Amino acid sequence: MRRNKKERQKQLKETIMENPFITDEELAEKFSVSVQTIRLDRLELSIPELRERIKNVAQQNFADQLRSLPIEEVIGEIIDIELDQQAISILDIKREHVFSRTHIARGHHLFAQANSLAVAVINDELALTAKANIRFIRQVKLGERVVAKAKVINKEDAKGRTIVKVKSYVHKELVFIGEFSMFRSNFTETGDKQ
Amino acid sequence: MRRNKKERQKQLKETIMENPFITDEELAEKFSVSVQTIRLDRLELSIPELRERIKNVAQQNFADQLRSLPIEEVIGEIIDIELDQQAISILDIKREHVFSRTHIARGHHLFAQANSLAVAVINDELALTAKANIRFIRQVKLGERVVAKAKVINKEDAKGRTIVKVKSYVHKELVFIGEFSMFRSNFTETGDKQ
The missing domain is CATH 3.10.129.10 (Hotdog Thioesterase)
Structure with a gap:
């Protein structure tokens, strides 16, 4: 299902918050857009790539x-x-x-x-x-x-x-x-x- | 012997270069001015005080x-x-x-x-x-x-x-x-x- 960009980015953000381990490929499929579009969305929203997100979550766990x-x-x-x-x-x-x-x-x-x-x-x-x-x-x-x-x-x-x-x-x-x-x-x- | 400021500062610089361990008091006597004048001269010439000069010489010796x-x-x-x-x-x-x-x-x-x-x-x-x-x-x-x-x-x-x-x-x-x-x-x- 296609959405306008603003709506998509809002939902993208929520999706990643719920599941920080979701890949760009899975996001692309979910939102019916290209992987490149997801990357640009993440860039605009300042959401780090999966590898960084995993690292952040891990570091946060260790920190706790x-x-x-x-x-x-x-x-x-x-x-x-x-x-x-x-x-x-x-x-x-x-x-x-x-x-x-x-x-x-x-x-x-x-x-x-x-x-x-x-x-x-x-x-x-x-x-x-x-x-x-x-x-x-x-x-x-x-x-x-x-x-x-x-x-x-x-x-x-x-x-x-x-x-x-x-x-x-x-x-x-x-x-x-x-x-x-x-x-x-x-x-x-x-x-x-x- | 009194000199004008520019001349005094020139000679002051040379004197300290030759003998970095000379005190402000000795310099004042040598140039027939007050210790305060020597201090101001050093400040204007960016020449550190005796203690700092000793430290610098010592550090340079250690460095060598x-x-x-x-x-x-x-x-x-x-x-x-x-x-x-x-x-x-x-x-x-x-x-x-x-x-x-x-x-x-x-x-x-x-x-x-x-x-x-x-x-x-x-x-x-x-x-x-x-x-x-x-x-x-x-x-x-x-x-x-x-x-x-x-x-x-x-x-x-x-x-x-x-x-x-x-x-x-x-x-x-x-x-x-x-x-x-x-x-x-x-x-x-x-x-x-x-």
Whole structure:
């Protein structure tokens, strides 16, 4: 069924709000217009493409889940998280992350990605790093994408700390390992963190 | 001896170029004018005050000394350095360094200060971090000044790595300890760094 443009755009907007995962092809069929028309409609209405919408929904879900820090304070982009279990983030190495002379990623950016993921995975209002043992296995270069995988390996050790192990990869190659001992607010603590 | 303003300012500039450590009082005496006049002259000539000039000269000296990275890539401000011996830097904790909710400094900034100091102290063209063991002793808050002191404790260990220990303080209170194992270019290395 054909509609005038204004009417179509109004209904298009409502349709996408109801089902953000609908494709441009499905929309074109639904409104009996070309895919190109749908794209132009989205452009005029400032509705991002499906891939972006999926990403936004996912990020919003992660943002709602995180307890220890706001999602924008995570270094890198979270692509999966189960609190107190595991989390994954990606960081694309750009010019601001590398030594100017060698184009090798600076250690503190890999550390920041891993450490903020170790904070994010904690299911608690307050999570602070007490200790970390880290190893830089191989150099990471400008343009590479680092995938950090955090696993909670002990939710409460003898000192009441949570141990999070983070392994970071470029493609399938291990580039960084960090073991983080995290202080969290819900365990009683009489030590040096008060 | 009195001179007209233009002539005085010309000579003032030359005098400070020759001796950047001359005080405003000494300049006033030399040119037979008030200290206030010297200050106004400096302002018009955009010549910074003595303290700033000392700092600039010092920073330039440090910049010339550093071999492993340009001084602007050091996180924090270097205030003392002897290559392969020891180095000191300060970092003032500002809003961009803290968690928004708690105003506690984020671990990766303390790590970045210490790690970049461990790189800077290396007397070599290439210095990369291989391993680090770190401890956050107490929280550092917005507005605090962190003084990091790096000491080279072993210039070449069994693996050809240089071990640098960094202790960071707020006033005299220890807030962070890190031990960094640094790969450097002049030692033969067949390990995981190629």
